[in-house]
Amino acid sequence: MRDQRLWTWHVLAGLVIFVVLGLHMTVMHLDTLVGWFNPAGIKPIAWDSVMQRARLGFFTVSYIVLLGAALFHGLYGLRNILFELGIGTGAKKGLSLVLTAGGVALFAYGAWAAWAAGALAKTL
Amino acid sequence: MLDNKGHPNRLGIWGWLGGGRWGFERYLYTLHRLTGLGLLCYFLLHIFVTSARAFGQDAWAASMGRVSGPPGSARGLFFTVGEFLVFAAFAFHACNGVRLALIELGFAIGKPIEPIYPYRTSVHEQRPLAVVVMVLAGIVLAAGGYNFLFHLTH
Amino acid sequence: MTADTPVTFRLRRFDPTTQQEPVWEDFTIPYTAGMTVLDGLRTIKETLAPSLAWRSSCRMGVCGSCGMFINGHPRLACNTQITELGTSSVTVAPLPNFAIIRDLVPDLRPMFDAHAALMPHIIREDTQEMQEPTGEYYQSSHQLEQFLQFTYCIKCGCCMAACPTMATDPAYSGPMPLAQSHRYNSDTRDGGFAARKQVLATEQGPWKCHFAGECSQACPKGVDPARAIQLMKRQMVMDYFRLYTQPCPSKVVPRSTEVNRRPDVPEAPAPTI
Numbered sequence: 001m002r003d004q005r006l007w008t009w010h011v012l013a014g015l016v017i018f019v020v021l022g023l024h025m026t027v028m029h030l031d032t033l034v035g036w037f038n039p040a041g042i043k044p045i046a047w048d049s050v051m052q053r054a055r056l057g058f059f060t061v062s063y064i065v066l067l068g069a070a071l072f073h074g075l076y077g078l079r080n081i082l083f084e085l086g087i088g089t090g091a092k093k094g095l096s097l098v099l100t101a102g103g104v105a106l107f108a109y110g111a112w113a114a115w116a117a118g119a120l121a122k123t124l
Numbered sequence: 125m126l127d128n129k130g131h132p133n134r135l136g137i138w139g140w141l142g143g144g145r146w147g148f149e150r151y152l153y154t155l156h157r158l159t160g161l162g163l164l165c166y167f168l169l170h171i172f173v174t175s176a177r178a179f180g181q182d183a184w185a186a187s188m189g190r191v192s193g194p195p196g197s198a199r200g201l202f203f204t205v206g207e208f209l210v211f212a213a214f215a216f217h218a219c220n221g222v223r224l225a226l227i228e229l230g231f232a233i234g235k236p237i238e239p240i241y242p243y244r245t246s247v248h249e250q251r252p253l254a255v256v257v258m259v260l261a262g263i264v265l266a267a268g269g270y271n272f273l274f275h276l277t278h
Numbered sequence: 279m280t281a282d283t284p285v286t287f288r289l290r291r292f293d294p295t296t297q298q299e300p301v302w303e304d305f306t307i308p309y310t311a312g313m314t315v316l317d318g319l320r321t322i323k324e325t326l327a328p329s330l331a332w333r334s335s336c337r338m339g340v341c342g343s344c345g346m347f348i349n350g351h352p353r354l355a356c357n358t359q360i361t362e363l364g365t366s367s368v369t370v371a372p373l374p375n376f377a378i379i380r381d382l383v384p385d386l387r388p389m390f391d392a393h394a395a396l397m398p399h400i401i402r403e404d405t406q407e408m409q410e411p412t413g414e415y416y417q418s419s420h421q422l423e424q425f426l427q428f429t430y431c432i433k434c435g436c437c438m439a440a441c442p443t444m445a446t447d448p449a450y451s452g453p454m455p456l457a458q459s460h461r462y463n464s465d466t467r468d469g470g471f472a473a474r475k476q477v478l479a480t481e482q483g484p485w486k487c488h489f490a491g492e493c494s495q496a497c498p499k500g501v502d503p504a505r506a507i508q509l510m511k512r513q514m515v516m517d518y519f520r521l522y523t524q525p526c527p528s529k530v531v532p533r534s535t536e537v538n539r540r541p542d543v544p545e546a547p548a549p550t551i
Contacts (some may be wrong), residue, residue, distance in 0.1 A: 001479035007511075008518050011228065014221050022218065029211055030267055032274045043275070045188060047181050054177065067171070074164040081157060084447040084486055085137075106171055113175035120178060130377030130385040131292055131300060139374070139445020153442065153490040227489050230512030236427040236464075239500025246505035247491035 006076060013073040020066040027053075054121035063114040071107050075099045147247055149254065156220050159213040166210045195276075204276060211268045219261035223253055279361050283309040287318055289330065290371035292378050300378060303327070309360060315348055315368060316355040319382075332382035339498060342432030345439070346382055347371040352439035352496045373439040389438055392451040396459035396477055401470025402527050413532040415467040421528075428461035428506050430499045437493035437503050443486045450486045453493035457503035460510040463524070471524035475517065484510050 027037045028044045037053055038044050053059045079099050083092055141154055176187035193199030226232050227250055234249035279285075284306045292300035305322045316334055323330045334344040337356040344355040348370055349363050360368060376384035402408060437453040438444050444452050459478065462468050478484065484507045494504040516522035539545075 003481050003485045004479035004514055004518055007485045008515050011225050014225055018218050029271050032271050033267055047184055050177050077160050078164055084443055086447050110171045113178040116178035130379045133374055133378050135374045135445035140442045147491055147495055149491040153488055228508055228511050230509050233505050233508050236424055239427055243500050245494040245502045247494050
């Protein structure tokens, strides 16, 4: 049922995030030690670095996977914390709806941004 | 038969913070919640800050300008330290999360035993894993710290 | 601590007929060798506060009645030596996360309601055999070991008082009901996983446990409810992916026909119901 399903995917999403966010953190914050996927050889957040990564389909797909997994994992975690404060049934239903709608909207926007950045990078 | 509901006696949020008089797993539980909430807040803003790259180089530069400051300025230091704290929260939450994923799927907690004193509970059985995970988080934190300092000073 | 060393008991008192809020009251009594917290409460009731109320019964750690919050930890009062606390100041309050009926008496009904909702009994289809047994249900010692630890629960409520989720969420079942549900799910004589799953897959299941481990630290009988709950989660995840089916409940081993009753041992009387 619902809670069994949501919890199982929460754990699986966490494991996916461990891998993909680990890669993202290595690229962005361990660049002096490891230097992965920083083809421009400058700061990872410099425009050239960002565009060179965006050109790679692997990054676009990874960002979208990370976005989905992290939104689900984070918002389910928030839902858990708020539910455990002992709120009423009506509040629980309302909260679930708001978090789901917010999560879907953010995912749609973020996925569009990742795709659009990839498309822009290919024109440069 | 009892007809009154009794005086309420739940510990409330203080019950989440009961570490110190118990095992250190209680601290890990509380810290995991706090880092999770911190990461979620950062992440929701991060989606908007980084989506600027879809609108071109000027939009990207403006967005990056909003979350940084000139080198040596207080604003710059604030954002750099803040970002390091996010990295630290990630290091802890990820490593502890792996530990929790293993434990909550029934690994590293030992098999049911006959509890003849002095027995090892699941909390004792998983403690080596907890120590390894904390050391790993420390290593990741140190590596990230070195990287941040490098960028601050070069 | 020597004989006659004064020990101060700080007790949480609450009389619903005369008070709105619980209050603290101090009582000082002399220490006697081997004094437990329960002994101290008895002495206080006999000499200083005749209206003091608490639950106790066996005074030897097997009935589970005297669970109390002693110096910040949920413990059995009969099992807690004053010397073990390392101080001559003993603070005793009713178990937290349960409403207070009076003084040190908590309202344990929500715990027993949650327990009953998770069907803590053998569920089988052969009701005729269960009512009128023709033999034993087979169970090897290895099969027994998978759940024996969880059978030692005395329902004292100490784990429920220690659990951080119980501190805020009245809808959570709690460590004791969940551990007892797992005790029956892992019992090879039982066939009730499908029935219990209907409840466990909802918010009454183990999903709000995040392994703070306090229940297992607090348990006076070594039941390790945290272990039971994590093993239950593994079963539930395997079940979600359709990788788990409860083994068929164990078969009946008919009585041996080769062993004869000794002639001097009388037959049991016929059942009267």
